[in-house]
Amino acid sequence: MNLQLDPALNETENADALQGQLEQHDLVRLLLADRRSENTRRAYAADLNDFFRFSFRSLPSPEYVRQFLNLPVSEMTMLLFRYKANLMERGLAEATVNRRLAAVKSLVRFARRIGLTDVVLEGRVVGERIRPYRDTTGIDGALARELVNSIDTTTLVGKRDVVLLLLLLENALRRAEIVALRVGDYEAEKGTLSITGKGRGTQKEIVRLSPRLQQALRDYLSASGHAESVTAPLFISLSNCHRGQALTADGVYKIVRARAKACGIRKPISPHRLRHTAITLALDLSQGDIRRVQRLSRHARLETLRIYDDNRQDLQGEISETLSRYLSEGESSKSV
Incomplete structure (x- = not known):
């Protein structure tokens, strides 16, 4: 201005x-x-x-x-x-x-x-009360493993898609974080990606990639032919109409849905559900170590991960079954 x-x-x-x-x-x-x-x-x-x-x-x-x-x-x-x-x-x-x-x-x-009004609306019209992150369900670990391993990595499309799925399932990246990646964000010597995290503006966060994901990423970049352009989008469309253009958030969503359907997964799957899967599976494998898993999920509040942990353990279901057994035993003894 x-x-x-x-x-x-x-x-x-x-x-x-x-x-x-x-x-x-x-x-x-x-x-x-x-x-x-x-x-x-x-x-x-x-x-x-x-x-x-x-x-x-x-x-x-x-x-x-x-x-x-x-x-x-x-x-x-x-x-x-x-x-x-x-x-x-x-x-x-x-x-x-x-x-x-x-x-x-x-x-x-x-x-x-900037001085165009003196009206203050805060406190006058209150939003609806919501409970965030109520549904943290994804797919179980065996299905997640099958989803990744079902991809044919002899094709360029397969090489790209397996990297996408591994970023969702191993690093719990968000869809917006994936589409914002550039080739230069990958540091091969360190095995890291610099991502633009949610709520961080232009500040970058460093995430470390597993050896398997690093190898998959190198294979994809080598086959795609755009590894030398550091400013190029890391993930590109491989469709006839948009080949070479940056993969969009909608494109990532469609890839995940198509791969899940091809794998025989009936439940509707989205990139965010795979992120849920990664976080829940990490809690399982770490015996519920919320602080360690916070490093993976990059949630600002531990309370958010406690919701994941509660849903993972189904604490309400367990205590309800305990009550049911107690009440049932009471009926049995009464009938005797």
């Missing part, structure tokens, strides 16, 4: 002039540019588009954004309440409702930072 001060104007006049220049700017574009993560920018754009379609029957043009920000706090709050009710009527998940409300609040908060 290139705002201009006029040396011929005093401080108050310059402030008014800057305010006018800001109002002419596309505030949504400025908000998105203020976010580092491409995934966050994409989600915010979609959510704000949805809000303005509901509120103004239009995309968020500078004019409609200005109209929204000029609303009194009571009208702005009521509009957000009506939007929340609409989201719930559409049957959207609680997390989606909360994310869309958060996008609108972020727009207002950003506008307040």
